[in-house]
Amino acid sequence: MLPLAALPQGELLTLNVDDLPLIEDSLGPGVSTKLLRLDMEAGKRVVLATFAPGVSLPIHYHTGTAEVYTLAGRWRYREYPDQPQTAGSYLYEPGGSVHTFYTPADNTEDIVMLIFVAGANVNFTDDGQFHSILDAVSIKAQADMFAAQGVEGLRYINGSATVIAGTD
Template sequence: MALPKHHKQDKDLFTIDSSKEPWVKDFPHPGSDVCPLFLDAQNGIWVLRARIAPGIVLPNHFHTGTVHLFTIAGQWNYTQYPHQPQTAGSYLYEPGGAIHQFTTPSSNTEMTDMFMVIHGANVNFDDEGNFINIADAGFIETMINKAAKDRGMSPLNYVRALGARSTAM
């Protein structure tokens, strides 16, 4: 049996070492730092590594698609599920339609470090249930590049749709 035909890459793999890349600090909220890895607005997929400070509560949000989230370090939970804290080594699958609010305990002694693959969008709401915005891969890409540029950072290095590396800002 012959190997399947595939899209030929350049001479190098599409790889990002998030430990060597600049992180966008306090994005999209104070106390959350993000390193984009893959942003595909055409297919609605965004892959991020995020570090969240102790005591952070993010807005309630609704997922239009699935989420795969792996906790590397620290601890977090959804306010709706306090009995299920996610700790280092935890993998969480979220189906589309999930609604929840992310929080890190103020008792954490370290940043919570996570890797996530998100399909679709987050529809975000304030504490009273009022609509804030819709965050999808295109919105995240636009906003994270704007934040990096506004902070005087060099262009961010992440993989874009169709395997192209980004150097846009």
């Protein structure tokens, strides 16, 4: 018997990123991801993302917080050109912040980041028009689509279990 009240845990919730498929161009050309965790109720997601040199993403507004740990490479926000993020950088983004992500075209290596996001990224075009929303719901739909297309080994932690995409 445990010395305190605790939720029962039937399995250790763990994944080895080396065993997960890299979904190439999953968030656009040059942006590949490995999905690690989705929490649909809390609107949280964790991904390991790889960006090719020269990638630029639409300006985005965070409805919640984001935390980014850069494992390899160099990237920036257009709004903060004098603050490049490099291997070993940890970045915290408060809810309500707005950024335009890009990877310099002269990078000699891919950028690899571990990204924790709560809430949604609301994306806009260069002229300020609505572009898209990226959140736990859209990422789950995308994972299910890739699983239906035959991507093998696509699984992630969801709540209190490890699930195979397309089966929950």
